[in-house]
Amino acid sequence: MLPSRADELDALFAGYALGTLPLPLQLLVDAHLEISTRNRGFVADLEAMAGRTLESAEPAGLSDRDRRLAAIFNLGEDDAPIAPTMSEPEVESERPRMPAAIRRFLGGDSDPSRWKKVLPGFRELKLGEFDGCRTSLMWIRAGQAMPVHTHEGAEVTLVLEGGFADGIGHYEAGDIAIADDTVDHRPVADADGDCICLAITDAPLRLTGPIGRLFNPLIRG
């Protein structure tokens, strides 16, 4: 299950550090940490805690121990240690780059033709369903309002570019918004630039406005 309330962010980071979140959420937090420095210190603390759990963990039996070791030693000696890649060289571009965590996950899927128009000024690139969560990239044109909707489950959104406000909060690049089935909201992209988000839901959105009902099948598609 996805976290269902805004004040669950700290618990979200604990789940991330431990590696217990649904995979798309692990990805979302990875991307968040890339964009935003705000929670890196706390996450590093939680990761140190998680490392301790490994020391105290009950070891599982390991099959084929000797064969596994031999396989590693047979890898060869030619693999010189590779220096850590720090942040990649900044590429001058008009837009902030997609976080590396998402680019890696996308692989070749970032083909622009796979972006589907859902509504005027609103496009979606579906990344698929993992661990029971639907994952999409959303593009909302500057100033554009999304249809009013509620959630049967939870929706976790990371702003990658631009920003949006939904009457509950205002979210800028790097911010994480969490909405659940008690939230009936209408996100509106900031007027000063298009908004691109990574959105993860654990149940289909249900549009609640009069227009929303019409477009509902498109969203669910």
Next chain:
Amino acid sequence: MKTVNRVRDGQVSPNDEWADLVERVATSRDRDAFVRLFDHYAPRISGHLQRIGTDPATAEELAQEVMVVLWRKAALFDRQKSSVGTWLFRIARNRRIDLARRDRSGAIDQTDPSLQPSEPEDLGTQLDTQRREARIRAALSSLPAEQYELVQLAFFKGLSHTQVAAATGQPLGTVKSRLRLAFTRLRRILEADAAVDVD
């Protein structure tokens, strides 16, 4: 195996022998050192992954991949930045995400940069390992007993919220909200402490 450095909760000082062993792998491809690391960590990584719901075969494969990274990239380990356990834990976590990606594309990306442990860059993450461990120990011990117990069960023992509820006899909703409070409290204690450190 000497136990001098070992303290409770399986916590080990950053000058511990595991870090020494990784450095021996890095500098001289020391196979004996690697075998000791393998026998200690591979079953624990597999055990952890299974506790969080990974099937046994996948858990073993991921543990093996982590060990491959350890063998090939031991030079990337920095004992000032993390313990061996934390370093390997993060690699295991990243490999699990890569696995999902691979399942979609059907291919392994040999140039995958996530083989690199991510590099903390900002001030907040640059505490040295020993200092961080001490802060965490202090913060955990200043949690109220009830919250400490929940963190023990949910984080250190890796129980699901449902299992924590069963273990403590508390309703699921209570467990969730109390855990949320516990982590927020832990964060406040840690960040107050970090602020003092910086001054």
